[in-house]
Amino acid sequence: MKRLPAAGLCLTLVLGAALTWGVNVGAQSTDQVPTPAPTTEPQPVSDPPVTPVTTPTEAADEAENATLELIRKGDDGKERRIRVVRTGTTDATGIFTICSRQDDEPEDAPSLAVFSETGTGGIQITIDQNVIRVPLALVTQKDVPEGQEGSDGRIEASAGTARFLDNPPEGKTDRLSRCAVEATPAPTQGTVRVTQGKTELTGQKLVYDETDGIARIDGPIVFSRANTDGPLTGSSQRIEVDVDAEKTVLVGNVTLTSKGGRVSKAGRVEYDDAANVARLIGTPEQPAESVQGGDTLRAGVILYDLDRNEVVARKAEGGTITGEFQDGEASPDTPETAPAEVPVRPTLPVNPPQEEP
Secondary structure: OEEEOOOOOOOOOOEEOOEOOOOOOOOOOOOOOOOOOOOOOOOOOOOOOOOOOOOHHHHHHHHOOEEEEEEEEOOOOOEEEEEEEEOOOOOOOOOEEEEOOOOOOOOOOOEEEEEEOOOOOOEEEEEOOEEEEEOEEEEEEOOOOOOOOEOOEEEEEEOEEEEEOOOOOOOOOOHHHHOOEEEEEOOOOOOEEEEEOOEEEEEOEEEEEOOOOEEEEEEEEEEEEOOOOOOEEEEEEEEEEEOOOOEEEEEEEEEEEOOOOOEEEEEEEEEEOOOOEEEEEOOOOOOEEEEEOOEEEEEOEEEEEOOOOEEEEEOOOOOOOEEEOOOOOEOOOOOOOOOOEEEOOOOOOOOOOOOOO
16 A cells, blocks of 8 residues: 655656656755855845735646546547546645555456545546546556556545544455545535536536446536526536547436526436537437427427527437427427428527537
């Protein structure tokens, strides 16, 4: 086990083909006698130096004392990295340690890293466009194959704490207990904080596993996106981040509500804050629907322009597009007669979001 105190430690660790450690400790021997400063001529008085202003982001970067990366290679041959960082700097707010393979375990047994941080920055996990902050993360990483830079693994993250024990507890045989480490996960609503561009989401537990390459965040999910005309808020049952497809999806009873009164619902929503688009995908249990005032639109797929609060309907293969409007005009369409794309009146985007072929 590698047990590392946080105080005075500047460490960047990437579990790959080799473990690279960088430790900077500023210590001076007590036996060393200070050398008197040489006498110099008086110097002209100059203006005091200007102290640079450190932004919160810069401060967080300086505070990083432990970093680990899972490296996933997709079927397309592209490597995608999941980065885990402890942002705290003292043992008073958390710990970082690696509990490595025990002597009686197979040679290819994975390592288990423990990250905990109760400070504001928490443990920062970056997956695709999402920056996720949690108090506790347990990261399992497989042994690195020969000739490979790094490997994939598993992450379990939620609220909770971790601490070092003076001695391994008697009668316990799990890896952490044998390493004299105690980790206590405590999934709690709102403690998994996700940032994607202008969107903030919260959930209660994250689990990523290499078997399918999907990070799942359990809900209830609550989110808010800052817009010039008022926030867009919403909810869903969970979030799924597909690492290989680089796609974030809200899943289960998804609802989007704008300040202007538009309420949109679907079983699944592909969410892309950078492109300002949410793609509402209907399911048999919950078709895609968008309602504003007396206007209602239902379709297999609805594209939502997040900045403009405007929608465009697209007919799924074999599906229909239907509308009910305040003037009493209804437009039920059959699959044969329905147009491929229908805007909700009266808000038609000048340049509607384009669907990938």
